[in-house]
Each structure stands twice: as structure tokens, then as C-alpha cells.
Amino acid sequence: MSFDARTVFRTGDEGVNPYRLLTAVVVPRPIAWVSSMSTDGVVNLAPHSFYTVACARPPIVQFTSVGAKDTLRNVVATGEFVVNLAYGPLLEAVNNSAAAFPHDQSEPAALGITMEPSVALRPPRVKDSPVSIECRLHSTVELGNSTVVFGNVEVITVADAVLVEGHPEYELLDPLSRLGKEEWGLHTQVRSVRRPRTPDDIGSQVPPAGDPARRSGR
Numbered sequence: 001m002s003f004d005a006r007t008v009f010r011t012g013d014e015g016v017n018p019y020r021l022l023t024a025v026v027v028p029r030p031i032a033w034v035s036s037m038s039t040d041g042v043v044n045l046a047p048h049s050f051y052t053v054a055c056a057r058p059p060i061v062q063f064t065s066v067g068a069k070d071t072l073r074n075v076v077a078t079g080e081f082v083v084n085l086a087y088g089p090l091l092e093a094v095n096n097s098a099a100a101f102p103h104d105q106s107e108p109a110a111l112g113i114t115m116e117p118s119v120a121l122r123p124p125r126v127k128d129s130p131v132s133i134e135c136r137l138h139s140t141v142e143l144g145n146s147t148v149v150f151g152n153v154e155v156i157t158v159a160d161a162v163l164v165e166g167h168p169e170y171e172l173l174d175p176l177s178r179l180g181k182e183e184w185g186l187h188t189q190v191r192s193v194r195r196p197r198t199p200d201d202i203g204s205q206v207p208p209a210g211d212p213a214r215r216s217g218r
Contacts, residue, residue, distance in 0.1 A: 023049075024180030028188070031086035031176055032063040033094055035115070036074035037123045038103070043115060044070045045097050045107040045126070047086060049178035050146075059153035060138055066146045070103050075137055075149055080121045083151075085131035088174035088186055095184075119155045130159040130173055 011018040023029075032051035036044045048071070050064035061083060065072040075081045086094045097107045108115050108126075115124035118134050125132035135151025142148075162172035170190055177185035196202045 020180070023178070027179045028177030028185040029179075031094065031178055032061070033084040033086045033097070033126065033129065034063060034071050034075075034081050035084060035108075035123045035125060036071050036081045037078060038070070038074050039077050040104070042104055043106045043108055043124060044074055045084075045113065045115075046071050047094050047098050047178075051083075054150055060150050061133060061135060061153060062148055062150045064146050064148050068147075070101075072140075072147055072149065073103075074123075075151075076140065078122065079137040080123055081135050081137070081149075081151060082118055082121060082123045082125050083133040083135065084126040084129040085173060086176040087129050088176055090126075090128060091176055091184060091186070094176060119157060121154065125157070130162045131168070132157045 009016050009018075009021055029049040030051050032048045034044075034046055034048055038044065046069065048063040048065065050066070052062060054060045054062040063083070071081070093111060093113050096111050097113070099107075101107050101110060107113070114127040116127040118125045118132065121134045121136070125134075132155075133153055134155040134157075135153055138150040138152045140147050140149050158168050162168055164172070174187065177188070179185055194201070
């Protein structure tokens with residue numbers, strides 16, 4: 001495949017949709033399946049695919065609300081939210097929870113998604129998701145039509161069924177990802193490659209015989 005010919009898309013030109021282009025090329029994107037609670041006690045659950053870790057110490061995650069959605073209003077009002085891992089078998093539930101339900105209607109109740117109490121915060125977690133990340137609001141940053149939400153990570157719960165030697169195993173987590181258009185990433189192929197710490201390490205990333213990563217075939 002040759003990459004000699006390219007089409008130039010200038011984001012200010014008429015007919016160019018930067019959002020559709022960015023969501024097609026910034027891929028795959030992990031999904032923050034965020035559960036929150038209104039001040040009236042209504043549980044909201046919605047996926048946000050602009051999501052990542054923002055800081056290692058202290059642990060902070062971030063997601064972006066495109067527009068003033070119920071999730072954003074709840075988080076700002078209560079200061080709490082839970083990120084549930086978007087688990088592969090729950091694809092239909094994750095996708096359906098993106099619908100624009102009325103603010104006084106609970107997505108989990110309407111869609112039959114089972115919730116259970118979180119460890120430290122009021123918003124519940126998705127029972128059938130293997131991971132929950134309980135967060136207290138750190139801050140928000142408004143950027144055009146979007147708001148970036150930062151959350152201090154208070155508690156992480158991981159189902160024992162997806163732990164291998166005490167650590168979350170990617171293939172067991174089976175996380176969904178968002179791609180372009182209506183596309184989703186499923187069952188991503190995994191390959192382990194050691195990260196070089198110095199230039200002298202380059203070229204020696206192949207796991208040696210007996211390495212657990214090599215035995216697993218990754």
C-alpha cells in the first residue's frame with residue numbers, strides 16, 4: 001500500500017466535518033461508561049468515547065462531554081461519578097444507553113441494566129461490568145461545545161474472574177472501543193512488546209523463552 005497521494009482536509013473549509021474525521025482516525029478509543037446520579041436520585045448511565053487517564057499520581061481520569069448532557073449536569077451538581085468498563089458482551093446495552101432519554105428517566109431502569117452499590121460513592125456501578133472506577137470531581141474545562149471532566153480516582157474494583165496473578169488480564173476484560181462511523185472494536189488482537197528503557201534496549205523487545213508473555217502466545 002502506497003501513501004504517496006493524500007487528500008487535504010482544512011478544518012475551516014465548507015463541507016469539511018472535523019468531528020467525523022477525528023473520530024475516524026483517532027482510533028481505537030476506550031469508552032467511559034459513566035454512571036452518575038442527579039440531585040433527585042435519578043441514576044444516569046451513558047457512554048463517552050473521549051476518555052483516558054489524565055494523571056498517574058494522583059490518579060485522575062478524564063472524559064469529554066460533547067454538549068451539556070445529563071452526565072455532565074449530574075457530575076457538576078454532585079461531584080461524583082463512576083466509570084464502568086464497557087465489556088464486550090454488553091455492546092448492545094452500551095450502545096442503547098447513548099440514546100437521548102429524558103433527564104428524569106433512568107437509562108438502567110429503562111434498558112434493564114442491573115446496577116449495584118458502589119464502594120464509596122452514591123452513583124451505583126454496572127453489576128455485569130468487570131471493572132468500576134469511582135471518582136470524585138476534580139475540575140472541568142470548557143472547550144468550545146465540549147467540557148472535559150477530570151475525576152480523582154477514589155476506588156477501583158476489579159472482578160476476580162478477570163484477574164491473573166492479581167492483575168487485570170486484557171483478554172478477559174474484553175473491552176469495547178469506538179471507531180469511526182457506526183463501527184466498534186471487538187476482541188482486539190494482543191501482542192506483547194517490551195518498551196525499551198534506553199537506546200541499547202532497542203531490538204531486544206522479543207520476550208525470552210520462559211517469559212509468561214511468550215508462553216501465552218501474545
